[in-house]
Amino acid sequence: MTLDSRVKDVGEIKTVHLFDMVVDLDPPLDIGSGPFGRRILFGSAGGSFEGPDLRGEVLAGGGDWALFRPDGAMALDVRLTLRTHDDALVHMTYGGRWTTPSELRADMADSVKRDQIDPAQYYFRTNPLFETGAKQYAWLNDVVCVGAGYLVERGVAYKVARVA
Template identity: 40%
Template sequence: MVTPQQPPRPELEFLARAEVTLDEVLDLGGTPHGRRRIVPITGGRFEGPRLTADVLPGGADWQILQSDGWVRVEARYTARADDGSLVSITSRGVRHGPPEVMAALLAGQSPEPSTYRFRTAITFETAEDSPDYAWLNHVVAVSSALRRPDAVVLDVYAVR
């Protein structure tokens, strides 16, 4: 049975630009799931109309380089918002492009961002009584990102 109703089209609301600084990549090598790389997070900052926070050191991005050339990313880290609230951030996504672009990224170079796709889905967790940021607990967010040798830059959007 076909219904004439249509689901509403989602809209994106810009939350912040994040620059997340990174340490040296730890390459575990081939595993049963693919080539595992761990990229320690050393700091950074979210700056935007809805979210301003410092990224705390101690998180990491656990990457899997698949045999088909796709990279699966899963970053978990914590930020301290400007009001003092702690925010746990989980960002899962993919990075892919032509083989020469992916090789340049793996070599620590910064190819033109339009030559590869780097997208993530982001969830947030913070205290329910956080006066300025409790709303993040109910946000589905997405990002478009680029990789630099020492950082990842993400434009983060709430899906409305």
Template identity: 40%
Template sequence: MSTPLFDDLPAPLTSVQTRPLFVMHLDVKSIVIVGDTPGPFRRVGIVSSGTFAGERVSGQVLDGGSDWQTVRSDGSTLLDVRLILQTDDGTNVTMSYRGIRHGATEVIRRLEKGEEVDPASYYFRINPMFEAPAGKYAWLNQVIAVGVGHRFVYGPVYSVFEIL
């Protein structure tokens, strides 16, 4: 549906173009429950390893990352994640992202019990940012990315896309 506001915009402002950056799988240890705090209900996932693979950048996720989760009263889970990616040629790149996961109560309950659910049955999105040293991967410093996630029985997987 067209609206007068959008009718006058140049084409680059009317849609978002992306290209695949990589697919990433994380190995997360058992979630540490902090519980109800003066703020939110808090839990933390420690990322022990993982892999990422794409046409322009691939490698492994180093041990020591973490996923600080805020479980909101509406059932949504907010993610605040920090990781170190090590490319196949040994360059370390930081990746941080915020995200949100939400869906029907039964779907989320099954997901958190480790059961397989249809990725289309809930919403799981992230917005990664990168810090890379000068050199081959410095282009990552100038990328805005989005990701679509899914929690498989063996851990989370993200398809990450560069916004063009």
């Protein structure tokens, strides 16, 4: 098969560290099993984020309306509000996928063992987008990001990078 002549080399996709974020979680709310899987709300109880150009707090009230699919994978549907150190508000949304090998699922469900599992043993990736009216952070409205997530005590954490 010949490569389509319209395909161009756009160079390697590169990323630049944006921030690290920790989100503390409220107790989960099990909405139940529906036609697409089991829906659980993991509400945000707060948190923090910090990077070279951006830092502040994750406000309570957002969350992840996670869908546990029949195949064991989790589809993320997250909405959070960030407040920067200089009091600007930023709306952050992301989808993503979290897949865990079946042999780790019992330990992932254990509140003591779950945050001790090496994140390299599971796939937890996100695609954050931002929206803000704050002039000093307007550049966030035009970037696409990727994130790698992992479990921490009482919540989740992410390393978020801007696609350059």
